[in-house]
Amino acid sequence: MMVLKLWNNYAGNILLHLKTLGGLLMKNWVKKVAGVMALCIFATAMAGCAGTKKETAVDALKKKGKIVVGTATGYYPFEMADKNGKLVGYDIDVAKALGKELGVEVEFQNYAFSGLIPALQAKKVDVVIAGMTITDKRKEVVDFSDSYFTSGQAMLVNKNYPNVKKWEDLDKPGNVIAVSMGTTADQTATKMFKNAEVKKFEGSALAGLELLNGNAVAVIHEVPWVAIYNKMHDDKTYAVLEPFTTEELGIAVPKGNPELVAEINKFVKKYKASEDYKKTHDYWFVDMKWWDMVPAKK
């Protein structure tokens, strides 16, 4: 009885306060804005707290039964969309081999390249396999596996701008160099080119389009992409394939998961020595038997 009376008292009180609060919120939009902002900060704090894990990342993956791989299509021949829109490419095969090794299914999620590391930080994907170069700046925010591929930057040049032999030939005022935002090509070009203008696009496809339309004199990107894009558009472009940087590509993992990195390194070592590796490497880079599967850009 007593409890009921107390409860009624408190409930009534609470309801009255809620009504007043509601009334205030209805009337004063400033409080609404403050409320939403407080909610955002609260949610962020909560998300931060969720970082403490009792089980390792590898166990979590095996329990989930699948690994979510972040990638960015458009980087020939590492990740591309075939004529049916399905993801194919060297990285795709590497990811599938990794999934088989860990005993989990592989799910791919496509992002703009510049959004891959934020996606990893926000735990939207478990790993990133996207022809991503291992750099010190990136190592500050994510962890990398050992290198699974060695590459370098090359130049794809507009035919209207002949006789380019080295990147210095491009560095003249008035020249536009197109790159894919967030890539090492972006960072290299921004650092190197003092006179030419560097324009950054979401994805190498748009950078290439800029070149084809005659608005850029060159695209800087890694050797495989330059070679293939040149082949697709050899009427408008020519390639200078001698790499002027060396890049080690790695698989990116959120920080704080050393067991996952170790596991992936085991896989990389095993994979590079396997038969599968030679077969896959030749298919994508040497014979290029996939050429007709992928829509030509002409």
Place this chain on the structure above:
Amino acid sequence: MYQLDFSVLNEYLPAIMDGLVMTIKISIMSIILGSIMGVAGALCRISKSFVLRSIGNVYVEWIRNTPLLIQILFIYFGLGVFFNLTPMTSSVLALSFFSGAYITEIIRAGIQSIHRGQREAALSIGMTDWQVMRLIILPQAIKRILPPLAGQFITLIKDSSLVSVIAVTDLTYVAKNIVTITFRAFEVWLAIAAFYFILSFGLSLAVRKLEERLAESD
């Protein structure tokens, strides 16, 4: 755990300011050009000529039923195959055509909302069509047009962020660049949102003041 670090904003403040100036430039040019297209479009849509009415209708329906992003990409990369369009030109054209269609509808609705009796009375005392429009209809219509028009301008400022995909160095492009260099997605995007808020809200306050001054004549 992710440690918040807002100092990157300090470091990149000059670049952010440049981006802000570019956004303001593009927005102002598009607002002006869009308004001109809007007035022309509205006059087409209420004109007696079938040809003009059709042009107005096609313009409005085409723009309103395609996404702005597609329009921007079409003008820069699509038409760019045939004409030499700079990113700046393409952005302003795309944003002007886009807002022009919506402004057309806003102006047309404002004009048509003025009671027919006004026009009939004016005509009956001997005014010409043009005098009726200029002296009777438009002054009254402006008060009805202003609130949704302001809303459209605010939308334009926010929509201008899309031109970052054709490498126009506006506020959003600068932000994307900073995020890819520093990886501080939370701090940077929060700050950029705040800048857009200041721009849009500032405009909204200015228009509210204007409305109050016009309402004095009521």
